[in-house]
Amino acid sequence: MNAPVGQLADSMTLPQPYLLFLGDTTEAGFAKTAFGLVDWARDRCVGELAVEGCTVSTGLPRLSPAEAKAAGARSLVIGVANQGGVIGESWIGALVTAMEAGLDLVSGMHERLANVPALAEAARRTGRRLIDIRTPPAAIPIATGRKRSGKRLLTVGTDCALGKKYTALALHRAFVAKGVDADFRATGQTGIMIAGGGIPMDAVISDFEAGAAEMLSPDAPDGHWDVIEGQGSLFHPAYAAVTLGLLHGSQPDVFVVCHDPARPMILGIDGYPLPTIEEVIDLTIRLGSRTNAAIRCGGVSFNTARHGGEEAEALMAAESKRLGLPVADPIRGGAAFDALVTNCLA
């Protein structure tokens, strides 16, 4: 890679700013990607576009593709998912118009953009790119294990889907607010759209998993932090390979354990209890120290969405005392989260 220090290679970056496409969505839940982009990358979204029947809005101005292009947009992002993960028939006209207006298309859907004949034809005709972010970059090297310059933080978890992306985004935002030079490094599709680049780590061929993680957080200046979105769990019977490759290749200096105290069992798998936080800390240090002997736990991020405010605060205070580490819910923020941020940077 000949990219400048701290910068990702071109093959891993998306054309920004975005025009957000909402399709014909009638439920906000299906537009999670669009809402995530407005929450975390508002400055890189110029507006939204919908087709007939859509009843959802992100609050951004509705723009035609030509207006969005004039406002600086470089791509249209499909910010919705429908059941089945396919491109809606009623979307095609708007997507073709966007390419004709000079926008590339960006999708995280299961169906590949180039498999839709009308889109493939329009891309050829207009010279626009069809970018499927589920596809990893082509030339991922085998990991070298070489220690890189700069600092790295990785979020890890007791399970999937309990706040590793959100925690990494919140820590990155807090680091930047403190004047720390930091990049958020995305490893899943929503994160990649927010960051404008990254690698879908679960789609990488396993031999190259650690190599992809090395590519994702290149050498950086001394005071720089990469805040890396974690994936899976070392204790997950299906996804631990992804987690370990990401851990080895990220060689984090600091990790934060993400946990949902209301979840007793691994999601979607029969008969596997969640590990304890101490088990995750211990195993992460043991495995992570292979590529970074100085690895340490910066604290714990709780997802307390299913707890009331006072109950959540009491739970986190008790856990913090028990573990001897900061415990915070980044969505609730407050002094506990400040303590977590401070301890990560210590």
Add this chain to the structure above:
Amino acid sequence: MNAPVGQLADSMTLPQPYLLFLGDTTEAGFAKTAFGLVDWARDRCVGELAVEGCTVSTGLPRLSPAEAKAAGARSLVIGVANQGGVIGESWIGALVTAMEAGLDLVSGMHERLANVPALAEAARRTGRRLIDIRTPPAAIPIATGRKRSGKRLLTVGTDCALGKKYTALALHRAFVAKGVDADFRATGQTGIMIAGGGIPMDAVISDFEAGAAEMLSPDAPDGHWDVIEGQGSLFHPAYAAVTLGLLHGSQPDVFVVCHDPARPMILGIDGYPLPTIEEVIDLTIRLGSRTNAAIRCGGVSFNTARHGGEEAEALMAAESKRLGLPVADPIRGGAAFDALVTNCLA
């Protein structure tokens, strides 16, 4: 999978017996796959075929493709590798003739068979298959973590390339010689050719790594053993993701640690010392117990190719005493290897 108990799905099995193709090879080292097949699958190899310039022989009868077909062959295996891993120009005529005689082609080369226009054309014309064993089966499920019936043994290692395949093959052969119902389960290209099926675990997308291992050793009768070829090492900074997915999905009852006592550092990676055998045992039990709480170490396999006979025997005896486990070199065999086999089956 609807395959019978203990049997692999059709998508994972190769057409046997084989005709071994040696190309125009002049160095035995480049024909390692062919020699491996003669060593371990002699009963499924009907003969060999070479083209002008070849000076190497496996000792099997030289047969034309038509003679091989008449002798029962179902495929021609490219049993050589040249520098670059490409299909030699001078091989094409013989490979096309083999398809015309009714043989499928099987290759473990980097270059895909279908990317050679003359082979793709001949395959279309004759209806023969072009099988690249570096390509995993298409429909690998996400792992479930469900405990399967039957027994499983997995070889693990302090590093790559120190005898995990050889050890698994030797243990499988010894199990069968004792009347134990057993299958060798292959995870790399040479092993897959020997077994006549398997999954190239390092080529599987990381999200499906444990699922592929589950698919590779399906439910089996109570007394049945799957002897599974290991890959990489939990301590390898590039390949540990492959190793952990294989460990979780294989859910072994017994593992055997493979080690080269003459190797101080991880091969091909700067600055990584080999772990100790005790570290490998401890970490394998810790991680493996997530999917099989009864996992245990059956013993240690030493690759003593670089030691003299007496020195090797003394070294293994001392290590066996120190570790309290059988330590044997399967190539040397003898009482030490018998003790290893017995302890694995105990």
